[in-house]
Every structure is written in C-alpha cells, then in structure tokens.
Amino acid sequence: MSKILITGGAGYIGSHTIVDLIENNFTNLISVDNFSNSSKDTFDRIKEITGKDVKNYNVDLCNLEQTEKIFEENRDISGIIHFAAYKAVGESVEKPLKYYHNNIESLVNMLKLAKKYNVPNIIFSSSCSVYGNIDKLPVTEDTPLPKAESPYAYTKQIGERMLQDFLKISPNQKAIALRYFNPVGAHPTGKLGEMPIGVPNNLVPFITQTAIGIREKLTIFGNDYPTKDGTCIRDYIHVSDIAHAHVLALQKLMNDKNFPQYDVINLGTGNGVSVKKVVDAFEKVTGKKLNYEYGPRRPGDAVAIYANNQKAIKVLNWTPKYNLNDMMLSAWKWEKNLQQANVN
Ligand code: UFG
Numbered sequence: 001m002s003k004i005l006i007t008g009g010a011g012y013i014g015s016h017t018i019v020d021l022i023e024n025n026f027t028n029l030i031s032v033d034n035f036s037n038s039s040k041d042t043f044d045r046i047k048e049i050t051g052k053d054v055k056n057y058n059v060d061l062c063n064l065e066q067t068e069k070i071f072e073e074n075r076d077i078s079g080i081i082h083f084a085a086y087k088a089v090g091e092s093v094e095k096p097l098k099y100y101h102n103n104i105e106s107l108v109n110m111l112k113l114a115k116k117y118n119v120p121n122i123i124f125s126s127s128c129s130v131y132g133n134i135d136k137l138p139v140t141e142d143t144p145l146p147k148a149e150s151p152y153a154y155t156k157q158i159g160e161r162m163l164q165d166f167l168k169i170s171p172n173q174k175a176i177a178l179r180y181f182n183p184v185g186a187h188p189t190g191k192l193g194e195m196p197i198g199v200p201n202n203l204v205p206f207i208t209q210t211a212i213g214i215r216e217k218l219t220i221f222g223n224d225y226p227t228k229d230g231t232c233i234r235d236y237i238h239v240s241d242i243a244h245a246h247v248l249a250l251q252k253l254m255n256d257k258n259f260p261q262y263d264v265i266n267l268g269t270g271n272g273v274s275v276k277k278v279v280d281a282f283e284k285v286t287g288k289k290l291n292y293e294y295g296p297r298r299p300g301d302a303v304a305i306y307a308n309n310q311k312a313i314k315v316l317n318w319t320p321k322y323n324l325n326d327m328m329l330s331a332w333k334w335e336k337n338l339q340q341a342n343v344n
Helices: 012-023 042-050 064-073 089-094 096-116 151-168 203-212 239-255 275-286 310-315 324-343
Strands: 003-007 029-032 055-057 077-082 121-127 174-180 182-184 218-221 236-238 262-267 292-295
Touching: 003 012, 012 029, 012 042, 012 239, 029 064, 064 096, 077 096, 077 239, 089 096, 089 151, 096 121, 096 151, 121 151, 121 239, 151 174, 151 262, 174 239, 182 203, 182 239, 203 218, 203 275, 203 324, 218 275, 236 239, 236 324, 239 262, 262 310, 275 324
Parallel strands: 003 029, 003 077, 029 055, 077 121, 121 174, 174 262, 182 236, 218 292
Antiparallel strands: none
C-alpha cells in the first residue's frame, strides 16, 4: 500500500481525514504537523478510534531542508493532502505577512518536493472564502473569483493559482483543490473535534463553550440582515463529511486515468442555514437553553453564502451523510468529552 502524506494531520480537518483514510484501508500514513495550532494528544485520539499509530514529523513546512528529510526517508509517497495553513480570517487582516509567509511558503515547498520526489497526487485545502461577498447563490465552482476580501482568502486564491501554474510544467502530477464551506461538528464518537486555542472565532465552538460554561454568553453578530430571521446564512457541513470527500478525491486521482490534471470542487451541503437556526438546532438536540444575545454586525461578514455541491456529488460520488442536528450533537459530545479530560 502506497504512502500518503498528510500535512496538518493534528488539525481539525486533517485528523478527521486520517481517521477516514484508515477506515478506507489507507493504512500507510505519515503526518507533518508542528502543533502551531493543534495538540499532540490528537494522535492518541486517532489511535483510540482506529487502533492505529500514525507517525508525525514535528516539522515546520516553511523549512525546506527539514521537510525534504521527510521525503528522503519516505521514498514511496503517492499522495499529499495539504491541510497545513493558518486559517483565521480576522487574524490574517491584522497579521498579513504571517499568513503570506506561512501559507504560501509551505505550499511552494510541498510542490517543489512533490516534483523532486515524484509524488503524483495532490489534494489542496481551499475555502469558500475565495468567492468573497457573492450575490449569485448557490455558488458554483466556475464563478469568477473576485478580489479577495482578506489576506487569508488571498492565500487560498494564490494557492489554487500556484497549483495550476505548477501543473503546466509538471505532467506527472495531478491535483484537486477542495473549497470547504463551514466545517463544524466532531467525530460521531465525540473523541475527536475542533480544539480552538483561546477564545473561539467560529460560531459552533463558541456555542458549545457557552453551553458548558466556559463563556458567559454567545453574541449573535447582527439580526438586521436581509434574511428571514435577520441573521447571516452559511453552509455548515459536518467535518466527517468533509474528511470523507478527501478520501474520495484521492481515490479519484489515483484510479481514474481520464480525470483532468486539475480540478476544483465545492464541499458544502447546499443548504443555507441562519445563525439563529444553528442556535435553535443546538438547543433542540441537546435540550440545553443557550445564553445568547443579539449584538452588532461583525465587520467583514457576508450576508449569505452556500454551495452548489452538484459537482462533488457527480464527480466524487460523494453525499453528505450528516444533518445539522448531527453536527450539533457531535460538537456537544466532543465539548463534554474535553471537559471530562480536563477534570481528570
Ligand atoms: N457568529 C456569531 N457569533 C459568534 C461567531 C460567529 O454570530 O460568536 C456568526 C458569524 O457572524 C457568521 C456565522 O456565525 O454569520 C459563522 O461564522 P464563523 O466565524 O463560524 O464562520 P465564517 O463563515 O465567518 O468563516 C468560515 C471559516 C473561514 C472561512 C470562511 C469562508 O471560519 O475559515 O468561513 O467564508 F474562510
């Protein structure tokens, strides 16, 4: 069985993808993660779920020399799933160079080494943020990309462009860029999930931390948007569904000789759901009353964005399995598990 390299394997989506890869008989995996935004425990959690140890290299991908050592030691890598990147939109506005340096440099290094060591298949983590503030919904992959709204989003646009330029001079490589909408939830066992460092920026970790008493109350940013209930609309998608799409994308690249050298695919459920609806779903499935209030709009938030996901369904034969209730329940299970782990 050929070897698959996962960068950012201890991260939120990376770790769920490792579990799904193992469950689909990709057992020869290596991870590179320097734990800049993740925890070493993640690999214990992966082992608890799958029974497998995954070797991780604690290496900064911006360090070409150290990264190359991984490829020298592992000559039989047949696929790279490149998750590792900084991902906070707000922080990227405050610290643009941090984002340009890390997200771009690491991808440059990965591509250099993919070519030098003949790795044929590459999956790249992109984001629906590449679409910016868009009016025409749902969003399809052929929507022309506007000027990026944040340095983070720009690093994803540049990453996609870099891949295309790289592939033009690399006939032995193929790649798929997956554009994630809003990944939420946790592994159905509640043993693996998102581990935000400090105060969470994202909605669902903020909800679960409020419900468990770490935060006093959730502020819903704006209820005066032109939507049914006045709150913003997003396409929330279960992290395990996102993870499985990576396995399907990798299999597609490996097995379908007629597949184009480069493609880009949206990963969302196709359903636009308001912030208020997320809160309602959380309260319904957990039976917990959430302390929340309406506050002012958050600068930079789009009113509404959700995916046309037909391409993923057709091309990858992918169907999202989990609904909003599953997303809330698994996120809650994970939050309770984390609390227990901290107490013991
Ligand atoms: N929200 C609140 N209160 C909070 C946190 C969020 O009301 O405490 C609202 C936001 O205003 C937004 C919705 O919940 O309307 C979702 O916000 P998130 O921060 O969870 O997600 P975003 O849609 O802003 O951002 C996500 C990812 C980014 C990605 C972006 C693409 O976090 O990495 O989608 O649009 F780039």
